[in-house]
Amino acid sequence: MTRYAVQRLLVTIPTIFAVTILVFLMLQLVPGDPAEIFLGEHQSSPELLEQVRHDMGLDRPLHIQYLSYVWNALRGDLGNSLFNNQPVAGQILDALPSTLELSLTSMAISTLLGVSLGILAALKHNTWVDSLSMGLALVGVSMPVFWLGLLMIFFFSVRLKWFPPMGHGDLKRLVLPAFALGLLSSATLARLVRSSMLEVMNEDYVRTARAKGLSEKRVIIRHALRNALIPAVTVLGLQFGRLLSGAVLTETIFARLGLGRMYVESILNKDITLIQGLTLMLAISIMVSNILVDISYAVLDPRIRYE
């Protein structure tokens, strides 16, 4: 087990390395001169531009710039925003709790709803319950999250006035965005759990369990469910990344000050240093969650071994 975990970690190192290179190169790939973006509307004389370039270290050789970017990043310094000159790391840390709160809550909603809907549909296979829940899931898969969010604001805030439409802070403001995000990803999960459950119910060990006279409830809980949920765990882990990415839209709609909305704004502002910091931060947290999923996958299913 430990061996698997260590191997899995080692495999990730080159990927992290590659991601840092990609993030570093973004500064070079983005059209336009960072120094000019920084100076913005100000009258930028060639001398001033040269001065800013020097201050930003842009006149050094590329590999030196890269090494210093990584070294600074390791010490928690991601540079200053080109837009408001505030430290990027600080801005990210300020927005992080809001995004974590949103993605973890919606993950709980989507898991609870998706898994139970999927199991229900599989157990009631080929009945109206199955058709109804799969119909709902198909609608959920086809619905854009930004539209669902707006519909929820319209019904629950504008019409019913149950929840405040925007902003963040208290629990009441979390309900709508978390449900908007969670409902839709529960649809994917429900479809997956259903097909995985259907597959497992046809396995020999389920037949054996029935044959030896176990109650149907026990067969399902002890034998079928445990196996059927293994693929769901992987998807759950991938869901975390998807929810983080979905936060881009939900945070924009519900005007929450999170990483997702910050990302969109940084692109619109051409705030390259902030884009870099956010990309790095999101990529690394998603990679960490992918590793955790893989390891938990191996714990759940002893058949899995690293090749």
Added chain:
Amino acid sequence: MSETTKPPQTVHSAVSWGQKEERARSLWADALRRLTGNPGSMTGAAILLLLILAAIFAPHVTRFDPFEIVAAERLQSPSAKYWFGTDSFGRDIYTRLVFGSRISLRMGIVSVAIAVLMGVTSGLVAGYYGGRLDNLIMRLIDITLAFPGILLALVVIAILGPSLFNAMVAVGISAAPTYARVTRGMVLKTKEEVFVESAIAIGCRPFRIILRHVLPNILGPIVVVATLGVAGAIISGAALSFLGLGATPPTPEWGLILSSGRNYLRHAWWITTFPGVAIMVTVLSINLLGDGLRDALDPHMKR
């Protein structure tokens, strides 16, 4: 209860060999028969066809100009004159949605084409040649796993800058790894088949083997993934425009129209409702078709 899958019609066609109407059907003809027998996917296909026709004949099925600003007619609720109401510039929403279907369909097709071109090619190469090239491509795909959902598209947009075309490119690039993985997996399986071995034995060049022997055998799943991919690309494209990172005003793009209605939620529900319905109906119909295709092309799958 054991479920053995019977090879379809083999006995039948062997008996009546030579009779035209009873001839063994090809895989694709068989799949088409299963597809047309699936009410869900036929509904999807019908809606999709309607949308394509609307996109082609947009000026003929609408009565207004999608761009003309009529201040006196702003924020009109749906009526006989304006079926879906008007927006804050007095433009007919129905007209704009019909014209918008051109953009969304193009969005779906162009980005999937980019994704297929990049993904399938690298998947074929990685799967067939293996070795270092395979390793390199797989590592590149590993990197993209760190950017799920719309994030990879955002990274590309951040580099290329926001525009409708760049949104298509970004969505295409972000979908490419999926195609590469699917293709590679199937190539690895197909490579072990006897017909590939025989092709190698009679001295076929790798290029010919890939194109003539491997690709046709893995086309089915790629078609399924690509069909469902069009649906995903339409949602992602609309999402990017909604965020202000794709189409720019006054383009009648669905996500953009939706976004423009955000400030009028209280007074003009129709501006956000109808584009949302348009996106959902389009995506739903493509998903229905894709699900049907998957079932039709994979006869072993039990429902």
